[in-house]
Amino acid sequence: xxxxxxxxxxxxxxxxxxxxxxxxxxxxxxxxxxxxxxxxxxxxxxxxxxxxxxxxxxxxxxxxxxxxxxxxxxxxxxxxxxxxxxxxxxxxxxxxxxxxxxxxxxxxxxxxxxxxxxxxxxxxxxxxxxxxxxxxxxxxxxxxxxxxxxxxxxxxxxxxxxxxxxxxxxxxxxxxxxxxxxxxxxxxxxxxxxxxxxxxxxxxxxxxxxxxxxxxxxxxxxxxxxxxxxxxxxxxxxxxxxxxxxxxxxxxxxxxxxxxxxxxxxxxxxxxxxxxxxxxxxxxxxxxxxxxxxxxxxxxxxxxxxxxxxxxxxxxxxxxxxxxxxxxxxxxxxxxxxxxxxxxxxxxxxxxxx
Numbered sequence: 001x002x003x004x005x006x007x008x009x010x011x012x013x014x015x016x017x018x019x020x021x022x023x024x025x026x027x028x029x030x031x032x033x034x035x036x037x038x039x040x041x042x043x044x045x046x047x048x049x050x051x052x053x054x055x056x057x058x059x060x061x062x063x064x065x066x067x068x069x070x071x072x073x074x075x076x077x078x079x080x081x082x083x084x085x086x087x088x089x090x091x092x093x094x095x096x097x098x099x100x101x102x103x104x105x106x107x108x109x110x111x112x113x114x115x116x117x118x119x120x121x122x123x124x125x126x127x128x129x130x131x132x133x134x135x136x137x138x139x140x141x142x143x144x145x146x147x148x149x150x151x152x153x154x155x156x157x158x159x160x161x162x163x164x165x166x167x168x169x170x171x172x173x174x175x176x177x178x179x180x181x182x183x184x185x186x187x188x189x190x191x192x193x194x195x196x197x198x199x200x201x202x203x204x205x206x207x208x209x210x211x212x213x214x215x216x217x218x219x220x221x222x223x224x225x226x227x228x229x230x231x232x233x234x235x236x237x238x239x240x241x242x243x244x245x246x247x248x249x250x251x252x253x254x255x256x257x258x259x260x261x262x263x264x265x266x267x268x269x270x271x272x273x274x275x276x277x278x279x280x281x282x283x284x285x286x287x288x289x290x291x292x293x294x295x296x297x298x299x300x301x302x303x304x305x306x307x308x309x310x311x312x313x314x315x316x317x318x319x320x321x322x323x324x325x326x327x328x329x330x331x332x333x334x335x336x337x338x339x340x341x342x343x344x345x346x347x348x349x350x351x352x353x354x
Contacts, residue, residue: 003351004061004090005030006069007040007053008078017187017218018273019097022132023070025161026095026347029340033348048080063089066351070095074118082122093128093350095158098270099139100191107190107267109222120144124151128350130158132271135291156350160271161340162280164256165249172253174282176260180211180319183259183283185252185274186266188227188245189220193265193288195227198234198241200312205239209319212240214255219245259283260325261318265311269293275302282333284325286314301332 010023030038040053050059061067067090075082085092101108101116120143123129131137137155144151165172182201186192194215201213219228231243244251256262262278264287272293278285279302287293289304297304305311318325 001351002037002039002065003030003034003347004039004041004050004059004065004067006043006067006071008042009071009073011040011042011053019070019072021273022095022097022160025340026070026344029161029344030347032341033344034351043078043081045078045080048084050084061085061088061090063091066091066093068093068095068347072097072112072115072119074115075122076118077115082125086125091128091350092126093130093153093347094123094126096123096129096131096136096140096270098132098136098268099143100268100270102143103139104191104268107223109189109220117143121147121149123153124149126153128156129153130156130346130350132158132160133292136270156346158343158346159338160273160276161343162276162337163339164277164281165253170253172257172281174257174259176258180260181255181258182211182213182315183216183255183262183278184214184264185216185262185278186264187217187220188215188224188231188243190223190227191267192217193267195230196308196311197263197265198231200308200315201241202234202239203312204315204319209316210240211260211319212242214242214244214259216244216247216252216255218247256281256283261285261328263311263315264288265305266290272296276337279332279335280337282329284318284328284332286311286318298331298335301328301335303328 005027010020013020041050041059042053044051051057052059101112105113120140124144184197188194215231219225228243231241234241261284264275264285266288269290269292272290275285275287275293275296284301286303286305289306296302303314305314
């Protein structure tokens, strides 16, 4: 039995987004377990069929095979794909990340807002859905109920891995200097709430606190430019704020190696990968209290905040008390976090390979 793994977008994407990261790490972990039974495929619209990724070899799906897509698209985006799955009899599944474009249309890219309701409707016809958090699964179930749908899929959760790198193959050390360095990772857009963090940071700089604030994330072409301009304007005004808009694992690792703590005050998330990756690297984190991150907030290595006032208080505590921050860092280093090799277990069980 083969597991065909959809990489239609990931194969050509130059973005370092969370979705692409999840797709890549899932693929890597599945390949390690399934070897030749994992076949990456791409949808070819003009042929209305799949081909093996990186080749022109057509793929024939059968009822003895399994198909999994971690990508986000609707039947309008890929006409004929869902019908192709049905006609082949293949056992079909998708990774569901979030309902954010549906729930928060005012702060989401318009194309995503337009696509998402149909995308979530389409998922109701698959055999299996793997949600990245209980919160995301609940949102999908609520949508199906409100839409009057009778969903077909079985439901399961994927606990996304926290291991940012393979330490046996990548040299990396956490070596923060004397000047506190704060890191915020995420696409530059209103949902990630960088403006709030910048305002709080400027207030602390004005009070005399000394630290650097680094934003790392590509700029959303629809919403991100005004935020990037504010960051640049603050830098020109003399504040120690920096924006790295071209991301790579190496870029992030360089920032993380200097980081005293990370800040993740996003308004909403399907999961919140930067938080668990920060903790896995032994770097404490301040995060917005989100349902998808409840289990990771321990009040010591990972502190939850609900508003700008609480964010300022938490930042002040770690910036002004080196012993408190050292204790938070030690706790983060000692935490046992989930790994990607464990993330794929529900998928392997579904395929019958665990």
